[in-house]
Amino acid sequence: MPPPPGTDPRSHGLWAMTAPPAPETAPLSGEARADIAVVGAGYTGLSAALRLAEAGARVVVLEAAGIGSGGAGRNVGLVNAGLWVMPDDIVATLGAEKGEGLLALLGGAPAEVFALVARHAIACEATPAGTLHCAVGRAGQAEIEARAAQWQARGAPVRLLDADAARVAIGGGTYRGALLDERAGTIQPLAYARGLARAAMAAGAVLHTASPVGAAEETAGGWLLRTDGGTLAADRIIVATDAYSFGPWERLAREQVPLPYFNFATPPVPERLRTRILPGREGIWDTRQVLTSLRYDAAGRLVFGSIGALGALAGVHEAFSRRALARLFPELPPAPFEAAWYGTIGMTDDALPRFRRLARNVVSISGYNGRGIGPGTVFGRLLADVVLGRSRAEDVPLPEREVAVPRWRAAQAAFYAAGSAAAHLVGERGMG
Template sequence: MPPAPGTDPKSHGLWAMTAPPPPETTPLAGDARGDARVDVAVVGAGYTGLAAALRLAGAGARVRVLEAAGIGSGGAGRNVGLVNAGLWVMPDDIVATLGAEKGEGLLSLLGGAPAEVFALVARHAIPCEATPNGTLHCAVGRAGRAEIEARAAQWQARGAPVHLLDADAARTMIGGGRYRGALLDDRAGTIQPLAYARGLARAAMGAGTVLHTASPVRAVEEGAGGWVLCTDGGRLAADWIIVATDAYSFGPWERLAREQVPLPYFNFATPPIPEALRGRILPGRQGIWDTQQVLTSLRYDAAGRLVFGSIGALGGLAGVHDSYARRALARLFPELPPAPFEAGWFGTIGMTDDALPRFRRLARNVVSISGYNGRGIGPGTVFGRLLADLVLGRIRPEEVPLPERDVTVPRWRAAQAAFYAAGSAAAHLVGERAPA
């Protein structure tokens, strides 16, 4: 079970330090009779669960959210905060895998996901440092240049506002580096991810949702009248269940996590950089990420801190990743004054075998979408809305732009996870990953 925000300095780091406080919540208590019966129980208070609860409550449904730890305790409170459009998978490859109808439907849905995120932020006045200034996907070497050229052509063919930059233009927008170019995506941007999750929770509760933290679901029982969800402190009866626990799933839906290979990802935050340098380093305040397999991401927070991220866990390897992050930043921006990082934290990205999300009807009136592969903010938000519409009867299961597939646990899951962790540590131990 993930720790509640603030209980572990390596879990939520800068985001717990700077986010507004969460709304007041209590654990579930009591039995499944009377008031402890709802139309929909949502399990998990991340982006998917909270967006679903907000949509359901707005439509008049009785909704309760059961969260094992705290709001945004999983990936929603730990990620770097890039609000990207689409997925890692190339647009044409998505269509080749899913077919034209579902593939193009998924691209349309996720291409518009950042706009939906920023619209929710504006509508509910969520204080989450929303900066819809775009992102830069930076090309490392000739292979990286070929990748962003292909990605640009495929999105442009679908009318997306993406722009291919040459090396000089990329260097100007970034303020450093030796990338072969970059893909500027005007749809995207950055947010304070834990603040966004807490803001969604506050909005959902304002619409009538009851949210219970410290309420891990240990068991689920099916009866004639629906479902009963059992936590440490109480029981909740519901007609429908939305499972929104993704890579942090355990208990009755543990297999949703076990079908994904866990990939650790860390972030470090610098002190606020001098004001004079902010006009030269990422002057447009775009977030950036590169094409390397062991990638780097970088963005500002509202106070002018640079948040640097890459693959790897902290713990005993914190020194390796800390040193690598310092070398990489110094190589990108030699003018940065040396200073200790203010915070370091990490979480888990769940990777599916084809890097595509999974839609599941787990049982009668039990639905789930999981497997975001490091793209949780936009997809989590729009998929939460989609699951709510499915429960409300506004769409049919076949209208979800993902096929239904059985849950399968990868045979070599543990070995793959160990390979990712060791490989990232080795790359960071010996390399500066200077763009070429």
């Protein structure tokens, strides 16, 4: 179980330092009743709870640790449109109806995030300035050109920048080019999760933290969920625990290969440099297999991230991050990082999320593959509509199949961890 945000500096780092306080909650105690139980207080669970409460349903959220304790409070905060998978490949895998439906849903996900932020006045440093997907080498350039053409064919506001324009937009680097996606942007991810929780509670949802579900029993009238402190009877359940699943739905995590991702935050960049370093305040990420990401927070800190865990090899990743930033922005004053943190990305075998009907009246979506903010928000709303009967499960534009644990899951996870460390240890990879 992950620690609550703020209790471990390596779990939520800068986000725990700068997010507004979480709404007041308490563990489940005694017996409770709900129309719908939501398990997990990340983006999916909180978005679902908000939708359900606004529809008048009695909804109770059970969270094992704290609001945003999993990936929702640990990620870099890029609000991207779509998935890692190329648009045409999604259609080839899912078919035209589901594939194009998924692309339309996720293409509009950042707009839905920013609309929720505005409607509920969520203080989460929302910056809808776009993102830059930066091309490394010829292969990277070919990738962003293909991605641009496929999104443009669907009317998306994306455009290619050549090497010179990319260098100006970023303030440095030697990328071949970049793909500007005007739909996207950045947020303070833990603050967004806490804001969703506050909005859901204001609409009537009940939220219990420090309430891990140890058992789920089907009854004649629905379901009975057991925690250390009490029981919750509910007609229907939404499971929104993704890569941090354990207990009754541990298999949702076990079908994903865990990929660690770390972030370091610099001190605020001097004002004189902010007009040149990422002057448009876009978030950036590159096309490398061991990718890197970069964005500002509201105070002007640069948040630098890449694949790897901050355990025994933390020094390797920190040294790489310093070299990369120095190479990209040589005029940036050297200074100790103010914060460091990491979490887990769950990777499915085809990099697509999964929709599941886990049992009678129990539904779930998991497997975000590093794209949790936009997809989590819209999938939560979608799951709420399914359990409310506003839409059919068959209309969810995601593959649905039995949970299967990858045969070489542990070996793949070890390979990712070792490979990222080797990539960061050897040579001057930099950012461009």
